[in-house]
Amino acid sequence: MTISDDSTTARPIDRDRIAELTARESEALNRRTAGSGEMFARANQTLSGGVASAYQEREPWPIYLEGGSGPKVWDVDGNELWDFHNGFGSMVQGHAHPAIGRAIDDRYRKGTHFAAPTEDGIVVGEELAQRFRLPKWRYTNSGSESTMDAIRIARALTGREDIMKIFGSYHGHHDGVMVSIGVEYDKIGPREAPLSLPYGGGIPQGTVDLTHTIHFNDAEAMEARILGLEKEGRKPACVIMEAAMMNLGVVLPIPGYLEAVREVTRRHDVVLIFDEVKTGLCIAPGGAVEKFGVEPDMVTLAKSLGGGLPTGAIGMTEEVARVVEDGTVYQVGTYNGNPLGMAAARASLLEVLTPDAYAHLDRLNDRILAGCDEILREFELPGYSVGVGSKGCVTFSPARVTDYAVFKQNQDEELSELAWLYNFNRGIFMTPGREEEWTLSVTHTEEAIDAYVEAFREMASDLRA
Numbered sequence: 252m253t254i255s256d257d258s259t260t261a262r263p264i265d266r267d268r269i270a271e272l273t274a275r276e277s278e279a280l281n282r283r284t285a286g287s288g289e290m291f292a293r294a295n296q297t298l299s300g301g302v303a304s305a306y307q308e309r310e311p312w313p314i315y316l317e318g319g320s321g322p323k324v325w326d327v328d329g330n331e332l333w334d335f336h337n338g339f340g341s342m343v344q345g346h347a348h349p350a351i352g353r354a355i356d357d358r359y360r361k362g363t364h365f366a367a368p369t370e371d372g373i374v375v376g377e378e379l380a381q382r383f384r385l386p387k388w389r390y391t392n393s394g395s396e397s398t399m400d401a402i403r404i405a406r407a408l409t410g411r412e413d414i415m416k417i418f419g420s421y422h423g424h425h426d427g428v429m430v431s432i433g434v435e436y437d438k439i440g441p442r443e444a445p446l447s448l449p450y451g452g453g454i455p456q457g458t459v460d461l462t463h464t465i466h467f468n469d470a471e472a473m474e475a476r477i478l479g480l481e482k483e484g485r486k487p488a489c490v491i492m493e494a495a496m497m498n499l500g501v502v503l504p505i506p507g508y509l510e511a512v513r514e515v516t517r518r519h520d521v522v523l524i525f526d527e528v529k530t531g532l533c534i535a536p537g538g539a540v541e542k543f544g545v546e547p548d549m550v551t552l553a554k555s556l557g558g559g560l561p562t563g564a565i566g567m568t569e570e571v572a573r574v575v576e577d578g579t580v581y582q583v584g585t586y587n588g589n590p591l592g593m594a595a596a597r598a599s600l601l602e603v604l605t606p607d608a609y610a611h612l613d614r615l616n617d618r619i620l621a622g623c624d625e626i627l628r629e630f631e632l633p634g635y636s637v638g639v640g641s642k643g644c645v646t647f648s649p650a651r652v653t654d655y656a657v658f659k660q661n662q663d664e665e666l667s668e669l670a671w672l673y674n675f676n677r678g679i680f681m682t683p684g685r686e687e688e689w690t691l692s693v694t695h696t697e698e699a700i701d702a703y704v705e706a707f708r709e710m711a712s713d714l715r716a
């Protein structure tokens with residue numbers, strides 16, 4: 252785990268210069284992606300907004316991709332790009348990995364779907380149990396399904412309806428967790444009891460009211476909130492959280508925080524769910540559980556589990572699993588444990604995401620973080636680099652981000668967007684928006700890392716020119 256020193260020598264950046272460079276880089280990008288522009292005109296006739304999911308939208312048009320191999324992707328205009336986006340962190344294995352390809356091919360020939368369990372699902376469960384230190388597992392098809400089912404299981408186990416999440420965290424698109432995300436700074440509410448606000452339309456107020464929030468990195472506030480809610484007869488069934496936040500760039504837990512959360516939730520008989528949809532399999536073989544050494548009652552997985560196929564999983568203690576096994580909760584789904592997904596996950600876990608692969612990811616992440624850090628210092632930019640395992644980012648903020656409120660108050664949105672444009676125009680495909688991080692893949696090389704650092708250097712130098 253690496254965090255750079257706070258930059259004490261940072262100087263303000265000329266906002267006009269940011270605007271000027273943004274205009275120049277946007278124009279260059281539009282020229283470079285004219286084919287995507289044409290495809291958007293066609294796609295927009297039948298796909299709402301020209302995309303399959305709102306997270307793929309982009310002004311003036313989305314980038315339409317054609318293929319990917321190892322650490323690279325290419326778009327419909329033939330731009331070849333080092334992939335640091337990696338499908339929002341789903342492709343830590345790299346694209347078209349031969350071991351996963353072989354497994355999918357073999358499985359295809361033997362039939363791809365039965366809605367009946369196969370041996371691959373057992374092997375994957377055995378491997379996950381050992382990596383994440385939880386004995387019992389069930390499958391889903393996405394991160395949203397994993398967190399939705401996990402919360403239902405926690406509710407059934409405790410007989411309580413209220414739940415608690417970290418303010419600003421994203422746990423998927425079902426109603427109960429589409430609460431208090433992307434909120435403007437002045438709408439966050441009191442520090443000790445931030446507001447519960449729906450994230451978009453169509454979410455029943457009654458559901459929003461069942462979801463309570465607290466800020467990350469504050470276990471005392473969590474305990475006080477649990478006690479306060481208990482007094483009102485609304486003690487939460489669970490706390491669902493990422494052990495390291497992955498949707499404000501990367502926000503690491505401060506020392507002792509996760510241990511304190513574990514103690515608080517145990518003391519008050521609240522189920523602790525680590526949502527490892529992003530961290531799991533990307534920051535260590537056993538995700539945050541292994542990396543931080545704190546054991547929750549449940550873990551949710553998806554994204555990189557399937558090596559590019561839509562697969563998710565829920566890990567449980569024996570006690571938690573009882574309500575699934577005795578039929579109290581229907582944890583169901585036609586495609587759960589789909590043979591193709593399970594074959595891909597088995598190959599990924601046993602042949603690709605090996606201890607050597609994680610050592611490689613750690614080495615590369617150290618290199619990219621150090622490279623970015625050096626540039627931040629050299630050009631006296633307000634920001635720092637932070638990362639863990641395959642994940643990392645440069646956070647453009649004069650203050651260390653420890654939770655959503657600090658992020659929203661300090662992060663430089665315009666600079667983050669300029670960085671995305673610089674990256675694309677120099678052959679780097681990054682996650683869009685101001686809130687994401689890179690995911691390296693096991694197929695990335697030092698050449699890929701150095702390309703990223705070089706693009707960053709160019710932006711830093713231009714900003715100070």
Ligand SMILES: Cc1ncc(COP(=O)(O)O)c(C=O)c1O
Binds near residue numbers: 528553
């Ligand atoms: C931490 C976390 N949980 C859950 C989800 C939802 O996963 P999915 O998009 O597969 O439904 C995401 C998606 O980004 C996530 O980052």
